[in-house]
Amino acid sequence: MSTTRGRIDKRQAILDGAFTVFARHGYAQAGVEDVAREAGVAKPTVYNHMTDKATLFRHAMRAAAMDALDQRVAALAPLADPGDDLPATLEAVALTLLRLHTDSRYCALRSLLYSEITHFPDILDIVKEFGLDRVNQALADRLARLALAGRLRTTDPDLAAEQFMALVLGPLEARSQMGTRQLEEAELAGIARAAVETFARAWIVS
Amino acid sequence: MSTTRGRIDKRQAILDGAFTVFARHGYAQAGVEDVAREAGVAKPTVYNHMTDKATLFRHAMRAAAMDALDQRVAALAPLADPGDDLPATLEAVALTLLRLHTDSRYCALRSLLYSEITHFPDILDIVKEFGLDRVNQALADRLARLALAGRLRTTDPDLAAEQFMALVLGPLEARSQMGTRQLEEAELAGIARAAVETFARAWIVS
Amino acid sequence: MSTTRGRIDKRQAILDGAFTVFARHGYAQAGVEDVAREAGVAKPTVYNHMTDKATLFRHAMRAAAMDALDQRVAALAPLADPGDDLPATLEAVALTLLRLHTDSRYCALRSLLYSEITHFPDILDIVKEFGLDRVNQALADRLARLALAGRLRTTDPDLAAEQFMALVLGPLEARSQMGTRQLEEAELAGIARAAVETFARAWIVS
Amino acid sequence: MSTTRGRIDKRQAILDGAFTVFARHGYAQAGVEDVAREAGVAKPTVYNHMTDKATLFRHAMRAAAMDALDQRVAALAPLADPGDDLPATLEAVALTLLRLHTDSRYCALRSLLYSEITHFPDILDIVKEFGLDRVNQALADRLARLALAGRLRTTDPDLAAEQFMALVLGPLEARSQMGTRQLEEAELAGIARAAVETFARAWIVS
DNA sequence: CATGAATGAGTGTTCATTCAT
DNA sequence: AATGAATGAACACTCATTCAT
Numbered sequence: 001m002s003t004t005r006g007r008i009d010k011r012q013a014i015l016d017g018a019f020t021v022f023a024r025h026g027y028a029q030a031g032v033e034d035v036a037r038e039a040g041v042a043k044p045t046v047y048n049h050m051t052d053k054a055t056l057f058r059h060a061m062r063a064a065a066m067d068a069l070d071q072r073v074a075a076l077a078p079l080a081d082p083g084d085d086l087p088a089t090l091e092a093v094a095l096t097l098l099r100l101h102t103d104s105r106y107c108a109l110r111s112l113l114y115s116e117i118t119h120f121p122d123i124l125d126i127v128k129e130f131g132l133d134r135v136n137q138a139l140a141d142r143l144a145r146l147a148l149a150g151r152l153r154t155t156d157p158d159l160a161a162e163q164f165m166a167l168v169l170g171p172l173e174a175r176s177q178m179g180t181r182q183l184e185e186a187e188l189a190g191i192a193r194a195a196v197e198t199f200a201r202a203w204i205v206s
Numbered sequence: 207m208s209t210t211r212g213r214i215d216k217r218q219a220i221l222d223g224a225f226t227v228f229a230r231h232g233y234a235q236a237g238v239e240d241v242a243r244e245a246g247v248a249k250p251t252v253y254n255h256m257t258d259k260a261t262l263f264r265h266a267m268r269a270a271a272m273d274a275l276d277q278r279v280a281a282l283a284p285l286a287d288p289g290d291d292l293p294a295t296l297e298a299v300a301l302t303l304l305r306l307h308t309d310s311r312y313c314a315l316r317s318l319l320y321s322e323i324t325h326f327p328d329i330l331d332i333v334k335e336f337g338l339d340r341v342n343q344a345l346a347d348r349l350a351r352l353a354l355a356g357r358l359r360t361t362d363p364d365l366a367a368e369q370f371m372a373l374v375l376g377p378l379e380a381r382s383q384m385g386t387r388q389l390e391e392a393e394l395a396g397i398a399r400a401a402v403e404t405f406a407r408a409w410i411v412s
Numbered sequence: 413m414s415t416t417r418g419r420i421d422k423r424q425a426i427l428d429g430a431f432t433v434f435a436r437h438g439y440a441q442a443g444v445e446d447v448a449r450e451a452g453v454a455k456p457t458v459y460n461h462m463t464d465k466a467t468l469f470r471h472a473m474r475a476a477a478m479d480a481l482d483q484r485v486a487a488l489a490p491l492a493d494p495g496d497d498l499p500a501t502l503e504a505v506a507l508t509l510l511r512l513h514t515d516s517r518y519c520a521l522r523s524l525l526y527s528e529i530t531h532f533p534d535i536l537d538i539v540k541e542f543g544l545d546r547v548n549q550a551l552a553d554r555l556a557r558l559a560l561a562g563r564l565r566t567t568d569p570d571l572a573a574e575q576f577m578a579l580v581l582g583p584l585e586a587r588s589q590m591g592t593r594q595l596e597e598a599e600l601a602g603i604a605r606a607a608v609e610t611f612a613r614a615w616i617v618s
Numbered sequence: 619m620s621t622t623r624g625r626i627d628k629r630q631a632i633l634d635g636a637f638t639v640f641a642r643h644g645y646a647q648a649g650v651e652d653v654a655r656e657a658g659v660a661k662p663t664v665y666n667h668m669t670d671k672a673t674l675f676r677h678a679m680r681a682a683a684m685d686a687l688d689q690r691v692a693a694l695a696p697l698a699d700p701g702d703d704l705p706a707t708l709e710a711v712a713l714t715l716l717r718l719h720t721d722s723r724y725c726a727l728r729s730l731l732y733s734e735i736t737h738f739p740d741i742l743d744i745v746k747e748f749g750l751d752r753v754n755q756a757l758a759d760r761l762a763r764l765a766l767a768g769r770l771r772t773t774d775p776d777l778a779a780e781q782f783m784a785l786v787l788g789p790l791e792a793r794s795q796m797g798t799r800q801l802e803e804a805e806l807a808g809i810a811r812a813a814v815e816t817f818a819r820a821w822i823v824s
Numbered sequence: 825c826a827t828g829a830a831t832g833a834g835t836g837t838t839c840a841t842t843c844a845t
Numbered sequence: 846a847a848t849g850a851a852t853g854a855a856c857a858c859t860c861a862t863t864c865a866t
Binding site for chain 4: 832
Binding site: 052 | 834835836837838839
């Protein structure tokens with residue numbers, strides 16, 4: 001069993017190391033040797049597990065994207081049972097999303113996806129399977145339930161979800177200075193509050 | 207004079223070609239030779255104008271970012287004299303911004319900035335000087351005027367501007383599939399209308 | 413006993429596989445992994461039997477060279493009792509030699525010996541022990557007997573043997589296009605006949 | 619002009635160096651770096667002139683094969699005007715051929731052709747254009763003239779040429795120990811004399 | 825000033841060889 | 846004894862950069 005474990009662990013270590021290194025240097029600048037060092041293995045071991053640098057990249061990206069999607073969907077959980085104060089719940093969810101979105105690994109993931117989509121047209125599949133669209137859909141599902149419960153305007157949950165996400169995450173782009181500025185918790189809270197306030201005026205049944 | 211002209215033209219050709227090539231292949235994958243070919247000159251000529259591949263990159267990025275900012279600020283012009291129907295004017299502005307934002311060169315610019323910010327910490331200056339923050343500021347100025355004119359809630363024009371931009375541009379991220387899907391004009395118009403509607407509920411004095 | 417058998421068989425399988433693979437790809441291009449696969453064992457098993465790739469090569473070559481010599485010496489057997497028609501017997505022998513010489517494994521053996529003699533100076537021993545010189549000697553012995561029996565000019569059986577071999581095998585070099593062209597049986601027969609005819613004029617007592 | 623000269627010279631140096639190195643180490647074992655060093659240039663310069671290691675090999679082989687053919691055809695020149703003593707002329711020609719055939723570069727050429735024909739099926743063209751067959755043809759032409767002049771049996775100049783070459787060069791294979799033993803001039807002369815003697819009995823009109 | 829040619833440094837990939845099981 | 850997995854060393858090929866012209 002330890003053998004299998006060891007192999008699995010090593011594979012995981014390689015994928016993790018790969019993402020770390022790709023995140024740090026970009027695809028082209030990252031050396032397979034760096035990946036190996038980061039994963040604590042020798043260079044050929046990387047090639048024993050992944051045929052190519054390209055394949056290595058694809059697998060590492062897919063794993064990271066899956067993680068990211070899981071985290072975001074989990075962040076929506078409170079909406080399943082929002083309690084009396086819906087705005088407060090939305091604000092909490094918004095804050096969690098903002099924290100996730102300012103995490104450096106996630107920033108790196110997005111940036112890598114954007115910059116390598118030209119060279120790896122097939123990573124579009126990763127985006128379709130694990131991208132923000134999926135979060136929007138999950139959120140729309142939650143909002144639809146709330147609409148049925150009479151707590152939200154019932155017109156278009158997809159649009160509501162999209163605008164909620166936009167109001168919450170949109171401000172990050174300009175404020176985070178391309179991810180170089182680490183936003184204070186208070187600033188994130190402020191964004192969340194303002195987003196929910198505007199969202200509420202447009203969508204919440206008071 | 208024609209000599210000087212020629213030199214200037216050549217410099218411009220090099221910067222243009224550089225941005226085109228960097229946009230196509232990314233910084234690391236782009237070859238100086240490719241840039242030279244694209245600009246119609248020989249490789250050493252590039253080095254005669256720009257000391258480095260890095261310098262070449264910085265100059266090309268700066269030029270592209272300046273262009274982009276100019277276009278966006280120009281797009282706000284209608285707000286200087288909005289006429290009677292403010293929502294309609296906002297919608298027109300929003301649509302123009304969406305068109306600009308889905309342009310492939312702009313997508314490439316953003317993606318390059320994001321992916322190379324690690325290797326070129328100093329391109330942060332470009333962002334500060336010509337980034338979206340500047341558009342937000344310009345928009346906030348316009349909105350402040352409108353607030354003074356009693357047509358907008360007067361609380362916080364900066365926040366209003368930020369949320370306007372978020373509602374307009376935010377939906378693009380999920381919908382454009384990382385810039386691979388070319389959005390229809392109708393879809394853009396839909397986004398603009400929905401954005402302005404929500405914005406109006408929160409900010410416009412009716 | 414079956415264990416020992418198995419071991420011997422495995423060793424033989426490894427040597428055979430090794431020669432096959434070396435013949436196909438050349439020494440440097442051949443991978444030990446290929447040899448292992450061809451022999452139906454795992455790579456370390458090869459190393460359990462042969463210390464080195466080099467040793468493996470040497471043993472495989474020696475085995476192949478021994479086989480080749482045996483075949484050629486056996487081909488001379490008819491000369492022990494040539495019957496009345498000496499030319500006919502010589503022609504039969506010549507034809508057998510030609511067939512052996514155009515066999516693809518033998519071509520590969522020669523070509524490997526020639527190309528690796530620089531890297532493996534010691535395979536010269538293989539040539540001395542099992543090379544064409546040995547065939548010449550064996551043939552010279554036969555011819556000496558025939559000379560004593562008054563059927564051949566008695567001057568120099570070594571030279572006679574050498575020239576017989578040259579007349580028989582020499583034409584192959586140009587005709588076989590480096591072993592790529594498979595000569596027809598009729599063509600081989602023609603070469604044999606012509607060789608014996610010329611040999612006869614010079615050496616046979618009529 | 620010196621520029622062009624220099625480039626041509628460099629190309630020639632690369633081809634020469636390549637053949638030298640390939641001859642020394644074989645195709646697979648030879649490093650492009652070694653070739654560059656041997657040619658007195660840097661590694662990328664080799665790639666500037668030849669796209670591939672494979673292409674480099676093909677060109678080097680072709681050049682060497684052309685040289686070899688030229689030398690051999692030139693060696694036949696005396697037969698154009700053989701004088702009174704035909705056997706003596708043939709012997710002289712034979713000796714020259716033997717000297718050419720024992721040259722180490724030629725041995726290497728043959729051995730490389732044989733060993734790499736599998737990986738480079740197209741070098742067969744080189745053999746067809748510049749191989750021994752061409753020497754046989756040229757020799758057959760000469761012999762045909764001599765036959766017309768009544769000095770040779772007129773039956774089959776092609777066969778005569780083939781057998782002449784076989785009698786002269788055939789003995790080398792066994793004697794030279796795969797090119798490792800450097801044959802003495804006297805030994806070569808002996809081979810030549812014996813070859814011509816046997817050839818004469820079969821073909822020369824006395 | 826513009827260019828063709830040359831180079832030094834670096835990277836992806838392979839392979840003979842060796843442990844741990 | 847036999848194997849799956851790991852490694853160190855090597856090598857083909859590329860590219861930013863610089864001379865000579």
